[in-house]
Amino acid sequence: MDIRRMQAFARVYELQSFSKAGKDLYLSQPTVSTHILSLEEELGVKLFDRIGRSVIPTQAGQMLHAGVQKIFRTMEETKANIHDLKNKVCGQVVAGGSTIPSNYLLPAVLSDFRKSYPQVMVELRIGDSIKVCQDVLSGELDFGIVGGYADHFDLEHVLLLKDELHLVASPDLRPKIDVKACPGDLKDMPWVMREKGSGTRQAFENAMMVCGISLQELRVSTQVQSTEALVRCVLAGTGVGVTSRLAVQKYVESGELDIIEVEGLNIQRNFYIIRHRRRSLFTCSGKLIECIQKHIQDNGYQFA
Amino acid sequence: MDIRRMQAFARVYELQSFSKAGKDLYLSQPTVSTHILSLEEELGVKLFDRIGRSVIPTQAGQMLHAGVQKIFRTMEETKANIHDLKNKVCGQVVAGGSTIPSNYLLPAVLSDFRKSYPQVMVELRIGDSIKVCQDVLSGELDFGIVGGYADHFDLEHVLLLKDELHLVASPDLRPKIDVKACPGDLKDMPWVMREKGSGTRQAFENAMMVCGISLQELRVSTQVQSTEALVRCVLAGTGVGVTSRLAVQKYVESGELDIIEVEGLNIQRNFYIIRHRRRSLFTCSGKLIECIQKHIQDNGYQFA
DNA sequence: TAAAAATACTCCATAGGTATTTTAT
DNA sequence: ATAAAATACCTATGGAGTATTTTTA
Numbered sequence: 001m002d003i004r005r006m007q008a009f010a011r012v013y014e015l016q017s018f019s020k021a022g023k024d025l026y027l028s029q030p031t032v033s034t035h036i037l038s039l040e041e042e043l044g045v046k047l048f049d050r051i052g053r054s055v056i057p058t059q060a061g062q063m064l065h066a067g068v069q070k071i072f073r074t075m076e077e078t079k080a081n082i083h084d085l086k087n088k089v090c091g092q093v094v095a096g097g098s099t100i101p102s103n104y105l106l107p108a109v110l111s112d113f114r115k116s117y118p119q120v121m122v123e124l125r126i127g128d129s130i131k132v133c134q135d136v137l138s139g140e141l142d143f144g145i146v147g148g149y150a151d152h153f154d155l156e157h158v159l160l161l162k163d164e165l166h167l168v169a170s171p172d173l174r175p176k177i178d179v180k181a182c183p184g185d186l187k188d189m190p191w192v193m194r195e196k197g198s199g200t201r202q203a204f205e206n207a208m209m210v211c212g213i214s215l216q217e218l219r220v221s222t223q224v225q226s227t228e229a230l231v232r233c234v235l236a237g238t239g240v241g242v243t244s245r246l247a248v249q250k251y252v253e254s255g256e257l258d259i260i261e262v263e264g265l266n267i268q269r270n271f272y273i274i275r276h277r278r279r280s281l282f283t284c285s286g287k288l289i290e291c292i293q294k295h296i297q298d299n300g301y302q303f304a
Numbered sequence: 305m306d307i308r309r310m311q312a313f314a315r316v317y318e319l320q321s322f323s324k325a326g327k328d329l330y331l332s333q334p335t336v337s338t339h340i341l342s343l344e345e346e347l348g349v350k351l352f353d354r355i356g357r358s359v360i361p362t363q364a365g366q367m368l369h370a371g372v373q374k375i376f377r378t379m380e381e382t383k384a385n386i387h388d389l390k391n392k393v394c395g396q397v398v399a400g401g402s403t404i405p406s407n408y409l410l411p412a413v414l415s416d417f418r419k420s421y422p423q424v425m426v427e428l429r430i431g432d433s434i435k436v437c438q439d440v441l442s443g444e445l446d447f448g449i450v451g452g453y454a455d456h457f458d459l460e461h462v463l464l465l466k467d468e469l470h471l472v473a474s475p476d477l478r479p480k481i482d483v484k485a486c487p488g489d490l491k492d493m494p495w496v497m498r499e500k501g502s503g504t505r506q507a508f509e510n511a512m513m514v515c516g517i518s519l520q521e522l523r524v525s526t527q528v529q530s531t532e533a534l535v536r537c538v539l540a541g542t543g544v545g546v547t548s549r550l551a552v553q554k555y556v557e558s559g560e561l562d563i564i565e566v567e568g569l570n571i572q573r574n575f576y577i578i579r580h581r582r583r584s585l586f587t588c589s590g591k592l593i594e595c596i597q598k599h600i601q602d603n604g605y606q607f608a
Numbered sequence: 609t610a611a612a613a614a615t616a617c618t619c620c621a622t623a624g625g626t627a628t629t630t631t632a633t
Numbered sequence: 634a635t636a637a638a639a640t641a642c643c644t645a646t647g648g649a650g651t652a653t654t655t656t657t658a
Contacts (some may be wrong), residue, residue, distance in 0.1 A: 004308055004648080019612060033614065040339070043386050049443070049583045052657050053612055055445035059395055059586045067382025071375050075305055078371025082347050082364045091363055139353070139360035154355070192585045265656050274381055279353045282363045308623075323637060335624050337639065356632050357637055622642070623646080623650070 001042065001211045004056050006068045008035040012048065013065045016055050031073065039064075059132040091284045092121040094143035096132040098199065100163065100228060101271055104246035106145070107296045113288055122161045129199060136274050143275045143283040145292075147199045150274070157272040160293065161301045165203055165267035167260045168231075168248050169240040174258075176239065181262045183211045190221040190239030199269070231257075241265065305346065310372045312339040313351065316371045320359050330331050343368075362579030384390070395588045396425040400436040400448035400474040402503065403531060405575055408550035410449070413599045417592055421422040424588045432587045433503060436465050446589040447579045449596075451503045454578070456540065461576040464597065465605045469571035471505055471564045478562075481544065485566045488579065496534050508546045511571040546571065 011021035012032060019029040040047050049059040057065065062241065085091050097106055102124060110122055125132075132144035137154060149157060169177050169189075177189060193215075194201040205215050206255050221239045227247050234241040234254060251257040273289060275281070315325035316336060323333040342349050351365040361369065389395050401410055406428060414426055429436075429445065436448035441458060453461060465485075471491075473481050482492060498505040509519050525543050528534050531551050538545040539560060555561040577593060579585070 001307065002631080002648095004447070018614095025649095028650060030615080030651085033430050034648080037614090042384065045390055046384055046584050049580075049611065051580070054443075055613090056583065063385050063389065063395075064382060067385070070378045074374045074378070078305070078368060078375075081367050081371070083347055084350055085364055085367065091367075100436065139358075225602050227610070234384055269534045276353075276355070278355045279360065280362050298508055301335055306623095319638080322639095331623095332625060333638070334626085334640080338623085341639090352639065359638090609658100611658085612656085614653100616653075617651085619648100619650075621646105621648080623644105625644070626642085628639100628641075631637085633635080633637100 001039075005035040005039050006044075006071065008032050009039055009047065010065060010072070012036060012055065012099075013057055013061060022093055024296040030147065044069055048144070073220040078093055085282060085284075087283075088119070089117045089284050090119040090286050091282060092123065093142050093285045093288050094123045094125065094140065095285075096125045096127055096135055096170055097286065098129050098132060098146050099126060100147065100200070101145040101160075102126040102220050102245045103227070104244070105295075106292070109292050112295065113291045116291070117284065117287060122288065124134070133274065136276055139276065139279060143273055143274055143289060147203075147269050147271050149270070149272065153276050156275045156277045156296065159269045160273050161296050163269045163271055164245045165200060165242050165269060166245055166252075167242050167247060167255045167262055167265070168234055168252070169260055170235060170237045171255065171258050172237045173240070175258065179220070179258050179260050183213055183262060183264060186213065187217050187219065189219065192222045192233040192239045193220045194217075194243075195223060195225050195231060198225075199242055203269040207265060211264055212260065217241050244269075264304050305343075309339040309343050310375065312336050314369060314372050314376070316340060316352065316359065317361055317365060322359065348469045356560060363398075385595065387388055389588075390585060391587075392423070393421045393591050394423040395586060396427065396594050397446050397589045398429065398444065399561045399589075399592065400428045400429045400439055400445040401430055402433050402436060402450050403430060403465075404451065404504070404550055405449040406430040407531070408548065409599075410596070413596050417595045420595070421588065421591060424592070426592065437578065440580055441582065443583060446586070447577055449577055450577055451573050451575050451593045453574070453576065458581050460579045460581045462579075464575045464577050465600050467573045467575055468549045469504060469511070469546050469573060470549055471544055471546050471555075471566055471569070472538055472540045472556070472561045473564055474539060475559065475562050476514055477544075481564065483562050483564050485564055487566060487568060488518055490517065490519050490566065491523065493523065494530065495522050496526045496537040496543045496545040497522075498531075498547075499527060499529050499536060502529075504547055507573040509570060511569060514567055536592050548573075 008021060008025060008027065011024050012018055015021050015024060016033045018036070022029040022032045022272050026033070027239070043060065045060040046058050046063060049056045049058055103126075106124060107297050110124065112197060113120070113122065123133070127135070129150065131271070132141065132146050133150040133152065133155060135141040136144045137152065145160060145169075147163070176259065198254040208215060222233050224233060225242055230243055231247055233239070240260065248257055252259055273292070312325060312329060312331065312335075313340060315328050316322055319325050319328060322336045322340070326333040326336045340351060347364065347368070349364040350362050353360045353362055407430075410428060414428065417424070417426065429439070430437070431454050433450040433454065436445065436450050436540070437454045437456065437459060440448045441444040441456065449464060451467070512519060526537055528537060531547055534545050534547055535551055535555070537543070539555065544564065552561055556563055577596070
């Protein structure tokens with residue numbers, strides 16, 4: 001079942017002649033003969049009844065022709081698909097993202113992207129930074145967006161945006177809690193806090209250390225396991241909380257939440273696009289990355 | 305897109321390793337390398353990212369693998385189908401038959417055959433003898449059943465059955481017409497006759513010549529173009545008619561028609577199974593032919 | 609007789625091998 | 634230091650050719 005033999009076979013079938021098939025394929029007639037012979041030997045059946053000058057396919061020949069045609073069709077399709085992958089924006093992208101960018105940043109981007117490149121199938125896998133880094137390294141993910149800098153020589157980090165963590169509170173808590181505060185005030189506030197291990201909590205903890213305050217000193221009224229839960233608790237007036245600007249922006253704009261500025265407290269965290277340094281980048285992945293970066297610029301996020 | 309290369313590619317994809325693929329295929333690792341290389345060159349894309357020791361398929365590699373698997377599957381299926389064609393009774397038979405056997409003989413046989421070999425798809429094409437012979441010679445038909453002997457060196461004739469043509473009349477016409485007659489009586493009867501060119505009429509004409517009577521001398525009241533029409537006319541009492549025993553047997557048995565024996569008139573016609581002498585016979589065609597012959601024997605038709 | 613398939617043989621392109629180098633764990 | 638892929642080079646199978654014979658329309 002070699003390709004050249006199958007080609008010769010198909011031509012003989014279609015042209016009902018060994019010599020014509022030979023001409024058509026720029027082969028000599030004996031070459032065509034041997035190809036058919038070896039196919040017949042391999043399959044253990046006659047493929048053509050050679051009756052005088054006419055060449056009539058047997059039933060086995062008809063079956064083989066059907067199969068061979070299907071094979072050629074899939075070969076052409078496969079080649080075309082691969083060619084498109086190089087030259088068009090199509091195929092699929094599997095991206096990974098940690099919670100904040102996946103929930104608050106990417107949905108809008110993906111919607112834009114879909115409009116520009118409807119042929120691309122995008123899959124977004126939400127996971128913590130460690131998982132995303134692993135999967136980018138193993139090749140499961142084409143790229144990832146994470147909130148930390150993972151030190152691995154094969155991981156290429158490109159700064160995507162500088163995220164700010166803000167202390168927010170419901171306006172209902174005023175005047176008890178003012179929109180301006182000094183670090184010392186923080187100990188008296190009722191806190192809604194993320195669980196240990198959360199990237200957001202980690203960044204907050206680091207920033208507080210600079211101010212000389214440990215999280216242990218804070219009065220934690222509620223601890224939750226997701227950004228969205230934290231925001232809802234704060235909206236409900238349970239207490240104050242620290243979370244990404246991306247998560248609370250719309251509530252701040254609508255006046256449902258206030259940002260409380262704390263003197264000397266500046267909580268920043270960088271989000272990076274990470275890629276495997278040595279894996280090839282396909283058009284559609286590249287386009288999606290471009291699209292994300294453009295979105296950041298167009299919407300005036302800080303990124304340098 | 306050579307088969308060996310595709311095999312090597314598939315193994316590398318599955319085992320994530322050039323050397324393991326080599327071992328698995330009893331090839332050396334460099335051979336596998338060159339196969340992948342030449343595929344990459346042919347398609348103009350990298351198929352695997354070789355990152356240190358790990359071999360990770362690119363998106364193009366994933367596409368190729370999907371295509372290659374489909375190709376291998378169709379190859380296996382095709383081989384299996386052809387193998388079955390040799391070893392099982394399956395596939396399709398295209399048989400041709402002239403009117404009498406097609407209408408009065410084959411339906412019962414095909415029904416039996418279907419019960420024994422439900423996997424075989426049988427197609428029956430009804431046509432006149434000349435058409436059937438041509439199509440057997442051209443390969444359109446696997447075999448045919450015809451009522452005459454066509455003289456062609458590539459046509460193999462096997463006597464299937466000796467058909468008798470009978471003079472029949474409705475019992476209503478008695479006593480005007482008796483069940484015993486002499487040739488002279490025929491001229492006085494009202495005749496229902498097939499058109500010129502009909503094989504049945506031809507056979508009748510030949511037999512009458514032996515008795516020294518020309519068809520011109522007969523009083524033809526009605527002329528029709530099919531066996532079935534002739535039989536219905538005779539049933540209706542229009543007159544007497546000559547046709548195959550196969551067509552009237554059930555009416556004779558039920559008493560709806562009488563056979564009129566004419567002294568010295570013996571109208572016989574042979575039906576033959578015809579095949580192309582040099583075309584290969586596939587199992588299913590052979591089985592159908594056997595089945596037809598068996599049916600003739602089991603039902604006590606004359607055939608020698 | 610002419611045209612097409614089969615047969616016989618010759619040749620070289622390339623699939624496949626071994627030996628070695630390079631690269632990464 | 635080991636294991637895997639790349640590279641270099643060689644060998645030999647078999648694909649393709651030419652010449653010829655056989656068959657048939």
